[in-house]
Amino acid sequence: MITRLTADRQACAWQTALAEAITDPEALIRRLNLDPGLLSAARLAAQRFRLQVPESYVSRMHPGEPHDPLLRQVLPLQGEFEAAPGFVEDPVGDLDAMAAPGVIQKYAGRALLITTGACAIHCRYCFRRHYPYGQASAGRSRWPETLAWLRSRPDIHEVILSGGDPLMLTDGELAAMTRDLARIDHLRTLRVHTRLPVILPERIGQDLIDWLTGTRLRPVMVIHANHAQELDASTCSALAALDRAGVRLFNQAVLLRGVNDSVAALGDLGEALFESGVQPYYLHLLDPVSGAAHFAVKEAPALAIMKALAAQQPGYLLPRLVREIPGAPGKSSLTEAGYHT
Numbered sequence: 001m002i003t004r005l006t007a008d009r010q011a012c013a014w015q016t017a018l019a020e021a022i023t024d025p026e027a028l029i030r031r032l033n034l035d036p037g038l039l040s041a042a043r044l045a046a047q048r049f050r051l052q053v054p055e056s057y058v059s060r061m062h063p064g065e066p067h068d069p070l071l072r073q074v075l076p077l078q079g080e081f082e083a084a085p086g087f088v089e090d091p092v093g094d095l096d097a098m099a100a101p102g103v104i105q106k107y108a109g110r111a112l113l114i115t116t117g118a119c120a121i122h123c124r125y126c127f128r129r130h131y132p133y134g135q136a137s138a139g140r141s142r143w144p145e146t147l148a149w150l151r152s153r154p155d156i157h158e159v160i161l162s163g164g165d166p167l168m169l170t171d172g173e174l175a176a177m178t179r180d181l182a183r184i185d186h187l188r189t190l191r192v193h194t195r196l197p198v199i200l201p202e203r204i205g206q207d208l209i210d211w212l213t214g215t216r217l218r219p220v221m222v223i224h225a226n227h228a229q230e231l232d233a234s235t236c237s238a239l240a241a242l243d244r245a246g247v248r249l250f251n252q253a254v255l256l257r258g259v260n261d262s263v264a265a266l267g268d269l270g271e272a273l274f275e276s277g278v279q280p281y282y283l284h285l286l287d288p289v290s291g292a293a294h295f296a297v298k299e300a301p302a303l304a305i306m307k308a309l310a311a312q313q314p315g316y317l318l319p320r321l322v323r324e325i326p327g328a329p330g331k332s333s334l335t336e337a338g339y340h341t
């Protein structure tokens, strides 16, 4: 009874925090004592892709600091209107890789499910910012078709819950989904890609841990943290709870100009992840999505940063620098050039 009450209270807490997220550029600018001159561009850019950021994430930003690495990830800027050749609406070819309702299958053995279009935060660099979610998610009504497709594919061993952010669904919905997946014999691993342990750590409650670890499927979670400042005591305890429950934790980050494009920032991120029990996995070059060109870091400086990083920290903290090339059989590694040489 006591656990039940605690779980319910937790569910309320994250849903309330989401409902109260800042969506008005003026409120964000006021909350952080920023130059009101930023407002008109922020309003315009937010019309294309809405501003959305929960208070718990805002509280980790430094007031009065327009270059704050967390603020830059969420504040709509004039730069989003710059035309940039090669920056397109569907940069990774997801719409061509739809195998069944809500299923993207590009790589051997793994299938990715678009479970929802919703996210707790709107990241300005997001490659799915123009994604037609309504038509594309593995929604309730077409779920039997999705399951039938998975059953017909014995070569698939891992299901990746993605979105949007899958942890925007309720634990009840996710528990039901997971139970259905666990009944498919050839599936072995359940992977969740989510930014919620970072953005809204109160989302990680006992009910979540119960469905994630409660079947025969091996639980893996890939969190998306881009900067050490995103990780604080509350994210650390959420991640520790997952770690204790046996969930294998990895991080993938996006290399973003003005956010984490330095040896110091990435070194600190690796250390902070390690302290939270999370293994650095991928560092993505930005997908060239229209509206995000101002975040792009070119290949040569990216490799130079990796080389310097490799020279100063243990290999197990070094993420793999990758980019996504439509049609490739996996993420394409940029390490071949060799940042040790």
Ligand SMILES: *Cc1c(COP(=O)(O)O)cnc(C)c1O
Residues within 6 Å of the ligand: 104, 105, 106, 107, 110, 111, 112, 160, 330, 331
């Ligand atoms: C990135 C991605 C995966 C996972 O790739 P890993 O290298 O296993 O992390 C799977 N499917 C799709 C469609 C992806 O974009």
Ligand code: SF4
Residues within 6 Å of the ligand: 118, 119, 120, 121, 122, 123, 125, 126, 127, 128, 129, 163, 164, 165, 195
């Ligand atoms: S949480 Fe992920 S999917 Fe959602 S806006 Fe951010 S980068 Fe995009």
